[in-house]
Amino acid sequence: MKTDLAEPAATELVRPARPSLLARIKHLDHIGLLTATVLLFVVLSLCAPYFMTTKNLLNVLQQSAFVGVIALAMTFVIVAGEIDISVGSAMAFASSLFGVLVTDHGWSLPLAALAVLLVGAVTGLLAGLVRVWFDVPSFIVTLALFSILRGLAQMLTDAVPVQISSAGFSQWGNGDVFGVPVPAVIMFLFLAVSWFVLTRTTFGRSVFAVGGNPDAARLSGISVGRIRALVFGLTGAAAGLAGVLQSAQLSSGDSTIGVGAEFTAISAVIIGGASLFGGRGSVVGTFLGVIFLGLLNNGMVLLDLSSYAQGVARGVIVLLAVVISTRREGVRLRTLLGFVFRRARS
Amino acid sequence: MKTDLAEPAATELVRPARPSLLARIKHLDHIGLLTATVLLFVVLSLCAPYFMTTKNLLNVLQQSAFVGVIALAMTFVIVAGEIDISVGSAMAFASSLFGVLVTDHGWSLPLAALAVLLVGAVTGLLAGLVRVWFDVPSFIVTLALFSILRGLAQMLTDAVPVQISSAGFSQWGNGDVFGVPVPAVIMFLFLAVSWFVLTRTTFGRSVFAVGGNPDAARLSGISVGRIRALVFGLTGAAAGLAGVLQSAQLSSGDSTIGVGAEFTAISAVIIGGASLFGGRGSVVGTFLGVIFLGLLNNGMVLLDLSSYAQGVARGVIVLLAVVISTRREGVRLRTLLGFVFRRARS
Amino acid sequence: GSNKKDGDYVIGVTTLFSSPIINEYTRGMQEAVQGTGVTLKINTSDSDVSKEASLIDTYITQHVDAILVDPISANGSVPAIRRAVNAGITVLCYDTCIEDSARQQLIKGYLTSDQEGLGRTAGEAAAKYITEKLGGHAKIGILSCDASYAICGQRQKGFESALAPGSYDIVAKQEGYVVDKAKPLASDMLTAHPELNLIFGQNEGSAIGAALTVKSDQRAGVHVFGIDITTVIADLMLQPDPALLFTAGQDAGKLGADAVRATVAVLNGTPPVKETQLIAAVPYSADHPETLRAYIDERK
Amino acid sequence: MPTSMSASSAPGTLPAISVRGASKAYGSLQALRDVDLEVAPGEVRALLGLNGAGKSTLVKMLSGVVVPDAGVIRVAGAETVFRSPHHAMGCGVATVHQELSLVPGLSVADNVFLGRWPTRPGSVVDRRALQDAAKQVLERVHCSVAPATRTGKLSIGQQQLVEIARAVGRESRVLILDEPTSSLSAQEADDLIALVKRLAATGVAVIYISHRMDEIHCVADSATVLRDGQLVGTVAMAETTSRALFGMMTGHRQLEPGEAPARPVDSPVVLKVRGLRSDALRGISFDLREGELLGVAGVLGSGRTSLLEALAGARPSTGAVTVNGVSAERRTVGRMRRHGVGLAPENRRTHGLAMSLPIRSNILMGCLPLVSRAGVVSSGSGGRLLRQTMERLRVHWRLNDPPSTLSGGNQQRVVLGRWLANGATVLLLDEPTRGVDIRGKREIYDLLLELSASGVSTIFATSEFEELYRLATRSLVLRHGELVGDVDLRDTGEEQLMMLAMGEEGLSLPTRTGTDNED
Numbered sequence A, B: 001m002k003t004d005l006a007e008p009a010a011t012e013l014v015r016p017a018r019p020s021l022l023a024r025i026k027h028l029d030h031i032g033l034l035t036a037t038v039l040l041f042v043v044l045s046l047c048a049p050y051f052m053t054t055k056n057l058l059n060v061l062q063q064s065a066f067v068g069v070i071a072l073a074m075t076f077v078i079v080a081g082e083i084d085i086s087v088g089s090a091m092a093f094a095s096s097l098f099g100v101l102v103t104d105h106g107w108s109l110p111l112a113a114l115a116v117l118l119v120g121a122v123t124g125l126l127a128g129l130v131r132v133w134f135d136v137p138s139f140i141v142t143l144a145l146f147s148i149l150r151g152l153a154q155m156l157t158d159a160v161p162v163q164i165s166s167a168g169f170s171q172w173g174n175g176d177v178f179g180v181p182v183p184a185v186i187m188f189l190f191l192a193v194s195w196f197v198l199t200r201t202t203f204g205r206s207v208f209a210v211g212g213n214p215d216a217a218r219l220s221g222i223s224v225g226r227i228r229a230l231v232f233g234l235t236g237a238a239a240g241l242a243g244v245l246q247s248a249q250l251s252s253g254d255s256t257i258g259v260g261a262e263f264t265a266i267s268a269v270i271i272g273g274a275s276l277f278g279g280r281g282s283v284v285g286t287f288l289g290v291i292f293l294g295l296l297n298n299g300m301v302l303l304d305l306s307s308y309a310q311g312v313a314r315g316v317i318v319l320l321a322v323v324i325s326t327r328r329e330g331v332r333l334r335t336l337l338g339f340v341f342r343r344a345r346s
Numbered sequence C: 001g002s003n004k005k006d007g008d009y010v011i012g013v014t015t016l017f018s019s020p021i022i023n024e025y026t027r028g029m030q031e032a033v034q035g036t037g038v039t040l041k042i043n044t045s046d047s048d049v050s051k052e053a054s055l056i057d058t059y060i061t062q063h064v065d066a067i068l069v070d071p072i073s074a075n076g077s078v079p080a081i082r083r084a085v086n087a088g089i090t091v092l093c094y095d096t097c098i099e100d101s102a103r104q105q106l107i108k109g110y111l112t113s114d115q116e117g118l119g120r121t122a123g124e125a126a127a128k129y130i131t132e133k134l135g136g137h138a139k140i141g142i143l144s145c146d147a148s149y150a151i152c153g154q155r156q157k158g159f160e161s162a163l164a165p166g167s168y169d170i171v172a173k174q175e176g177y178v179v180d181k182a183k184p185l186a187s188d189m190l191t192a193h194p195e196l197n198l199i200f201g202q203n204e205g206s207a208i209g210a211a212l213t214v215k216s217d218q219r220a221g222v223h224v225f226g227i228d229i230t231t232v233i234a235d236l237m238l239q240p241d242p243a244l245l246f247t248a249g250q251d252a253g254k255l256g257a258d259a260v261r262a263t264v265a266v267l268n269g270t271p272p273v274k275e276t277q278l279i280a281a282v283p284y285s286a287d288h289p290e291t292l293r294a295y296i297d298e299r300k
Numbered sequence D: 001m002p003t004s005m006s007a008s009s010a011p012g013t014l015p016a017i018s019v020r021g022a023s024k025a026y027g028s029l030q031a032l033r034d035v036d037l038e039v040a041p042g043e044v045r046a047l048l049g050l051n052g053a054g055k056s057t058l059v060k061m062l063s064g065v066v067v068p069d070a071g072v073i074r075v076a077g078a079e080t081v082f083r084s085p086h087h088a089m090g091c092g093v094a095t096v097h098q099e100l101s102l103v104p105g106l107s108v109a110d111n112v113f114l115g116r117w118p119t120r121p122g123s124v125v126d127r128r129a130l131q132d133a134a135k136q137v138l139e140r141v142h143c144s145v146a147p148a149t150r151t152g153k154l155s156i157g158q159q160q161l162v163e164i165a166r167a168v169g170r171e172s173r174v175l176i177l178d179e180p181t182s183s184l185s186a187q188e189a190d191d192l193i194a195l196v197k198r199l200a201a202t203g204v205a206v207i208y209i210s211h212r213m214d215e216i217h218c219v220a221d222s223a224t225v226l227r228d229g230q231l232v233g234t235v236a237m238a239e240t241t242s243r244a245l246f247g248m249m250t251g252h253r254q255l256e257p258g259e260a261p262a263r264p265v266d267s268p269v270v271l272k273v274r275g276l277r278s279d280a281l282r283g284i285s286f287d288l289r290e291g292e293l294l295g296v297a298g299v300l301g302s303g304r305t306s307l308l309e310a311l312a313g314a315r316p317s318t319g320a321v322t323v324n325g326v327s328a329e330r331r332t333v334g335r336m337r338r339h340g341v342g343l344a345p346e347n348r349r350t351h352g353l354a355m356s357l358p359i360r361s362n363i364l365m366g367c368l369p370l371v372s373r374a375g376v377v378s379s380g381s382g383g384r385l386l387r388q389t390m391e392r393l394r395v396h397w398r399l400n401d402p403p404s405t406l407s408g409g410n411q412q413r414v415v416l417g418r419w420l421a422n423g424a425t426v427l428l429l430d431e432p433t434r435g436v437d438i439r440g441k442r443e444i445y446d447l448l449l450e451l452s453a454s455g456v457s458t459i460f461a462t463s464e465f466e467e468l469y470r471l472a473t474r475s476l477v478l479r480h481g482e483l484v485g486d487v488d489l490r491d492t493g494e495e496q497l498m499m500l501a502m503g504e505e506g507l508s509l510p511t512r513t514g515t516d517n518e519d
């Protein structure tokens, strides 16, 4: 059973105890992650000059928006027990396609944007279908796509950024609504929508069911294959959106963007408390995860850390964040430390 | 049970019918992959000039050796139901460390090599222990390590390759034994050893047991945690070895090498017929997978494919290879195609 | 194999990775062999030394007449090149090259943009700007690629050499040479250092990233000096009161063409040129829109 | 077999295993409180209790899986503290746990000796020795499977035998079996019981957990009863009756089992099946009437599960199926659900429930269309539906807890609830009371009878005759996927049924897979 994988310790051998009081109050989840984020926030506002300025915090929002949109969609994929590592390349592909459509073929911006989203969704859907029909793990299918889409992006643009000269367009990426950067606004909209879809619609419930136990889902009349394919369509579309936004920010279609985006997105989702084995996760958690990572990167630059040190620090802190936020009932740092010491002793 | 995940179709719902004759003879596994490799081989020797020269084929072996060593170790990790995406960075780290030890600290080559292997093994082991103690999915732990080790490598060398001037040393990477490149020889040794360990020793069986059903393993007194930690020690050491060999080939310690090695290695293992959900896999299959990928890359260059097109082609072909080699009983291309068409129609 | 008749040479080319500048190189090469019977095999080594090695080995097995290599690592690329030379293949460098001793021994010619010169050209423009507009002192931020590519270090060296000592402080430095990574870095850098009033972008991606940020963050006080010219960069400089004031362009097309010609020449028996042949930087300034327009039009 | 050989009464002999004052709490829940147990060599001790009484917890203590909060364990008189399951086995206590613990990817031989493979120097597995040893052990448990077979290919029953072979292979002084027969056909169960008796005769002390009274009576010398984690008492089987035991387990005397309802003859046909075929079914035809409770009997691998799955659309099949007059074409679970047909699968844990999701979701996942408009779930109607369903099931669950916090019986009811909530009119139940205690069973029986009274028709596959006769007056009998009987149970005895189910082959186990070598 999937969850056995998720929590080896939580199989028949150790059934979850009837919810403790702590566990009960913790039905507003993410207490662990919240603590971590707040902690980070406090530390940075103490150590990093200019961190606590509206401008800077808005910056963080804007910079997080691109990967944020992807991470939100990734939540569906991971809750369904799948994974998608093609999103970075998909972003580059979308950006390149968009550039070519607008500049070389003179499509109107909205039309091109629509087309790109559509293409993204369809690509993802196809990947999903391959995964379903041939029963190949999604890791492999999307790994293939990862390489294919990057190649296509370079073919489209010959690896030369395609200038998209339109003042209005760059507003999509750099403008703001009542001071809030447009990409951030879009991310918030996306957050609201995906929260609603995942928690309030039959589709969302089905995603959980499929991730929780595909066989049970199948026997309950949920079309497991359809759901699985659809979630990849979702990440595809999201990557498309992120690609367009990124193009807007750079006012060009660029085949080099999005490298490593898949890892950032997945980290955010897992930090957000989702289980890589499906059946557990929430868009709110993911959003927190995205913010956490955004703050982290921003803070490290503000602290003038060398790019090498940044790599090291990021790794360590992400790991800590995951450990904290995936402890079953909330934070429980005590047990955590106790754990280390006990082991250390033995 | 894990394998339910591996083959959703193979749970009670659709039980394998009584073994077909085809299935019976197929107890020499990998028939699918073998076919694919042979196919590729034939195609290339027909289309690609200079492909069928000893020199070229030896080249393929040498070029495959580095990632090959890693892939062989990765087989253990994947059979145990884990994954390690830190190997590329680990390679860079090993290479950098080696360079620094030899050139800046004047250690002797063998001593430095030993030290690097040790450090690699220990790092992997630690990652494994984190995964075990905090019950964090290995994907996340090694993702963190992926970022940490790359950073450390750059710190060590300040991202400037460290020259290792020693004629004898470059032989480790470029010399040959009776015409066979040294790295290839080492890969073959590694293949023999890991084949023996995985199929003939209690450790190997335990790896299968842990990957196939951790609870069962635990109940039978197999120390699941120990096994899990050990396999990561193995990839760590292998990455160290690959790093040293790579340094030898480049006669310098370089922090930029190994990018994407994790994906190549994992692809090779999966192409080799292992299941990402553990309990299934073989080093022989992995070796075939490595060779397959080596031939593919070599062939695409010989065919003067543009580097963009190569990306696309690689993705597509890897996917095909996986589909073919993971079909439960051998190749069964007919069913495969039938599948597509049926779906297409409906 | 210079016993061949002129015209039917096969030249294997390795490129660092896929970028506009590198495309300019290859474009120049392709144009140079137009009409001549020379064929080019162009492959990218994706900034991966081992992939480069395997590329060169493959060229060796293909019995190419010459290899035109853009080596990734001063030391790391040597062994493969040595194998090629031992196989009787003529090897020339372009853009970057291997460390000197080995180079003297193995390489039949090295053409590159004057990397330090690029930096110096940008530096001189910056120096002028500092004295005229900033009252003689600048607080400089660097968006670098030198942690990953040695030539970027040379550019930095050249840039600083052109600035009057004491006329500047480098207050921040971040590694970011791919535009989508460079932009947020520039943004955070500006936040962390409000006093910052000049950014030096060591390559195309960093220059663009910096320029875009200055615009989007409305930091009118800050201006960008960069290296490399592309249509995107030109376009940025043509905008009203541009953030990117000056860039030292490589004449990448010319470099590519000359590199191929030099290779063919060596194959035809003209003695190899041992010393580095530098292709001068081409200054592009926002004050001279016509040159920028010309650049863009050439590529329409 | 003579209960006199029960050593429990014989004074002087050291108990093979004994535990004093065993207590264990899981968080707030006291799963076990101050329990004493003492089993003599050669004695078969039944451990009885309702779901959640603490049987498995006690077993896990004796097998080193859980560490007791308090309590002293003695093996052959020597006080021991089990550090791990491995250690417990080392001390001669072998256990077959309630949940199967085999590695599907490894060969049967590997599984029989899991973790203690015979080795040559350098911890190299001695494969010949392994094969031979495995062969012997398998013969001892009358398991016909070849040692080289890949375990994943075996049926549940055969896997259960492999598990037992593993325990037996340890030559241990104490053998603990936690509901070993819950997934076995009647035939296999009998074989197992014979085996247990043989082992006991050789002086092995056996602790035997089961919810099947008939079994207990023929295998056990004595019985220890737990209730709510506490020891109720230990009695020699010779001196007690089922009803007394029921009483001890439940804390009050049981009512007489009711009579199965007469088969409705005149009521309309709701399900008409004609020539149903699948990989495992060879042309099955029958009618099901409204409110009817129809049993399906057969030995392991006879096709019961296949039949139910085919009807539920969960496995591809050909043939005509008509539900309430509407013919069901291109059957999928989704379509059959719309026809009002629902399946409660054989294996709750792996196919029935998502343990990571709350009970709420586990029920609603079967009736999302009902509680949603335009794809949007209305929490209002969802809540109402859940409340109604819980009323029909007569339960009060904390809907946000995972089903793993429920007893076996209640878990089964979650699955039933899914289909009731969905307004299903035809229920297909595969082994509905597997692993469910007598009280849970009775409750489920009552529920089913009630449902049938309210017009819901049910087809249930079972391996327990008791259950068959208790619920149904009519039963289909399958053999090798063929319908060999459609009998009226009121004039068909168990023996006849057995003969029908097994045909000429008599008592030989059906092998369902060729033994293809994987090494």
Ligand SMILES: Nc1ncnc2c1ncn2[C@@H]1O[C@H](COP(=O)(O)OP(=O)(O)OP(=O)(O)O)[C@@H](O)[C@H]1O
Pocket (backbone or CB within 6 Å): A012, A013, A014, A015, A016, A017, A018, D026, D027, D029, D030, D031, D049, D050, D051, D052, D053, D054, D055, D056, D057, D058, D098, D405, D406, D407, D408, D435, D437
């Ligand atoms: N790991 C655990 N965590 C929390 N509670 C548990 C755990 N294991 C068992 N329990 C609870 O302890 C009680 C006894 O469980 P146990 O499995 O021993 O009962 P049982 O007699 O074996 O029931 P069954 O007949 O269904 O197997 C039950 O209430 C059960 O829910």
Ligand SMILES: Nc1ncnc2c1ncn2[C@@H]1O[C@H](COP(=O)(O)OP(=O)(O)OP(=O)(O)O)[C@@H](O)[C@H]1O
Pocket (backbone or CB within 6 Å): B015, B016, B017, B018, D153, D154, D155, D156, D157, D185, D279, D280, D298, D299, D300, D301, D302, D303, D304, D305, D306, D307, D346, D480, D481, D512, D513
């Ligand atoms: N594990 C298996 N491997 C191969 N074939 C199987 C397997 N299980 C069942 N079959 C095939 O399906 C037929 C019917 O099996 P099915 O499980 O439906 O019967 P059953 O009476 O429900 O058995 P069970 O008692 O296990 O439920 C078997 O006779 C066999 O031919």
Ligand SMILES: [Mg+2]
Pocket (backbone or CB within 6 Å): D055, D056, D057, D098, D178
């Ligand atoms: Mg139990």
Ligand SMILES: [Mg+2]
Pocket (backbone or CB within 6 Å): D304, D305, D306, D346, D430, D461
């Ligand atoms: Mg069945």
